[in-house]
Amino acid sequence: MMRILHSLPRTHKLLLLPVATMVTVLGAQKVLTTFEDVQRDRQTLDTVLVPLDADASPGLPSLDTKRDAVSGALAKANQALDATRGHVPISALTASEVVDIDFIDAARANRSESGVPATLAMPAQNDASPRTGQAPSEGDTVRLDEGAQHMAMVIGTIAAGMLELEDGMVADATSYEDVTEDELALFDEGPIVLDQEIVANEPFVPQWQTYTVQSGDTFAIMAQQHLEMGYSEVMALLDTLPEPRLLTHWRVGDHFEYQLDEQGDLLALRMMKNARDGYLVERQQDDFEVATIERAGEATQRLFAGTISGSFARSAKATGLTSAEVSELSRVLEKKLDFRRDTRRGDRFQVLVESDIIDGKSLDPRVLAVEYAGARMNLTVVRNGEDNRFYTPEGESLDPAFNRYPFEGRYRLSSHFNPNRHHPVTGRISPHKGTDFAMPIGTTVRAPANGRVEKVGNHPAAGRYVVIRHDNGYKTRYLHLSKPMVSNGQRVTMGERIALSGNTGRSTGPHLHYEVLVNNSQVNAMKVSLPENQSLQGDRLVAFQRQAKPMLAALESGQTGSVVASTEQPATDDDEG
Template sequence: MMRILHSLPRTHKLLLLPVATMVTVLGAQKVVNTFEDLQRDQQALDTVLVPLNADASPGLPSLNTKRTAVADALEKANQALDATRVHVPLSELTASEIVDVDFINSAKAEPEIPQTLALPAHGDPSPRNLAEAVIPSIDESAKHMAVVIGTIASGMLDHDGSLMADATSYEEVSENDLDLFAEGPIVLEQEIASNETFVPHWETYTVESGDTFAIMAQQHLEMGYSEVMALLDALPEPRILTNWRVGERFEYQLDEQGDLLALRMMKNARNGYLIERQGDDFEIATIERAGEATQRLFAGTISGSFARSAKATGLNSAEVSKLSRALERKLDFRRDTRGGDRFQVLVESDIIDGKSYDPRVLAVQYEGERMNITIVRNGDDNRFYTPDGESLDPAFNRYPFEGRYRLSSNFNPNRHHPVTGRISPHKGTDFAMPIGTAVQAPANGRVEKVGNHPAAGRYVVIRHDNGYKTRYLHLSKPLVSKGQRVTMGERIALSGNTGRSTGPHLHYEVLVNNSQVNAMKVSLPENQSLQGDQLVAFQRQAEPMLAALESGQTGTVVASTRQQSSVDN
């Protein structure tokens, strides 16, 4: 048999290797089981019954392994198994004819598994036929011995025990595997179970027609009715949950049991609330989205009104309003503007989700037939100055209100009384305005009087720090009290139609040395300007904004924060 295997081509040897190995395994298993049976039956260890084929002949090479008790027992056994098998006394064999077997610990088959493998009596012992046979459980020691014997039987070793030229390994082993088993194989005593930590994630709910928060909270957030009421009571603005619109969205988090952990909702793109469960209570925090500060340059030409011309550049209504307020202290839009005048304005706003919020005018340049002016916002006090540091905020405002209202009656010492027709001097300036319009202090000062008069109606008198005095008549409601300190621009009252008045208006007086003067013509105190280190800091801050105005490149030409600006060329 060995000569036949040895004479086969290499490819045939490799094809027969699995079959030879399996047959050898079964033979090795038989040897082990026979030895075990002899021990169990307390038979004499004179001979070991080794089943051989009729044409088998001795001549297997020695493996030169350490001898064990099993090998000694094999040497002594010499009894025939049955008449159909060859009985070879071991004592008559030469040393090279004895197969030495070195078992690890003890070679043992599972007792409930059959000791022999029933192969087909006829036909090719192919892997498919082998797979259809009853495969016993083989001890690792017997399998190792069988692989070695099968290697010899398949012709991978020469008869003298030396390696053949075409011998090879039957499994690849990487360097990492060698390092891993440097100190022996790794044996896990027990399975290691890893517990995945629960991480809550945000889910989005979209309001549908007919939805109410109370029902939604019970169905999706596992909240009871009392919890819903407690949450609404804790919210500063419960209308955000009770007044829903179809299509509105909010986000929520649930724990492993499906109970509410957190709720996040926005009133608008900038502001909202975050609600988090803390035991049986709710903790509420406000959300303020700052957005990304972005600067844009707009340029236009006067054609018609200033407001219409400004909107034509792409400015929205809020931005046009702030631009008008920045220029109105230096520019009279009805008298000073002319068709063809050019202007540029640098606006900064917060971009949130692609939309612009909270616009801020940073710099304006106006080049007109009657006036040229450039102003820049100072980030330190949020006021406008010329590039030289001159303030646009005077120490005394000309008008005690914001916006523009019709001048219904001028200061006139020779005015005729509207009812009697007699000469009745009008020592103030009247502005027609709706009842409830805010009246502002034109300068810093202290409230001197607050009262109600049959002719003047409700009134307020303020003495200012520069010695001037102002009076406000026919008010609907004073907002200050006697002795109170007020600052420039602070609301002091609401206009009205009290006392002897022919219609809603504000009667405004300016007194210099306790004498009424024309408030529209009197010389007002000089405005305040920046000096020293304040001027240097302002001019350093204004430099990139002025460069943006000079560039003339409309659109998003500057990207910056409020603290630092840079030109995007």
């Protein structure tokens, strides 16, 4: 009991003060017995004098009284009790206050036959006082006055050790009855640990765990040992996955995450192909369901600056640009810049690149703005978010209205446009009214300008082919294709994929036969005059210039590193190449 009381907070101790009052009843029995001993010795005693300090104020001690003051009062009270037994002369006490104990007669009147007081009480206000010698009549309620009750509560509280000293130490206290070790063992259930009790009552919540592939691991064995899966379940899971190679072709260090239920059976499996894309597999009764994962990154802009000192690609990579970013930068500039003739050592350039940052990795880089300051050319272009094309700050398009080549990259020109060409098989003059580019089968063919598909067909000599009529009135034809990617009447835009090159029809090898027709007559596609660049006007120009303003400001600042701060990857300055 005392161990529990001492472990409670102070507020709870005060709530248990009535219990301490019951303990005081036993102390009252001691006072009653002492009084009877004095009477047997024929000593006269109506009151017990409780000496207090000279500066003590009248009244009873309260719970607000300091510990040392209450303890001193109790010590002197004990002296008074000793005086009643004759151990100390009452005359030796300095009486500063008198505590009336006439309640003893009333207490004696209510004692049970066993000698233990059944009720300790003082008469009510309208009852006869015990001093008159008239005992309370049977059935009357005898009560302690408020002062005596308060004193009993204070004494019981201090005796129980339930008040703390000012320095944080607990007051001296002792048990009033011994308890054997065997009796303790009957009730000792160990300490109650609140954290363990809370955990025991909380519902089970599955947690994600990570498994890292070790040398010699296979998913089938790992699943049986760690995921409690049978061989048939493993095969069913692999059959459900769109890309089972993620689990069947492991490399040391690869990892995936999983959840288990309370019995240790697999609940869910999560694996990533890369930082952005992956799959989530969840168990649904006796089957598995697969959902795709696509993580959104934080768009971050970085500015790179460099100087030409050798090839453009090597100089650009020296600034810290990745291979993918250098490739896109080259595609942007080559529309206006000939890297072999126009670049000079010492030319300077700046590139503003935006990419998605996921787990500290840069994904999907996008060139936003470029500034090139060279001996032979100065050029500044900004990407327009509306059509993803590049324009000068004045709104002039970097892209021509009609591309010279219907593909990206460089491929060898295997046969020129030639009206007097000799046929490679018969040797007779057989005009070649197109331009042939040698390229592997399956190379992407793109529309050189906006237009509409006029014809998709197959011919014994031309093989599979596509014809497009463009908005400026020109027409283009593509022969010997392996696969058309458009259909009759379909609207296409500049740069859109329209077919895959091949070697169909009468052909001596894989290539693309490309024709440009003006007024329905074939012309030399490499020399024909193409429409001028298109420019932004009106509201489109205003919107573009508003969007381009912060990008141009970033170029003018010349401060390399992160322009838009990223929490996942701190800004770092890139050295100039």
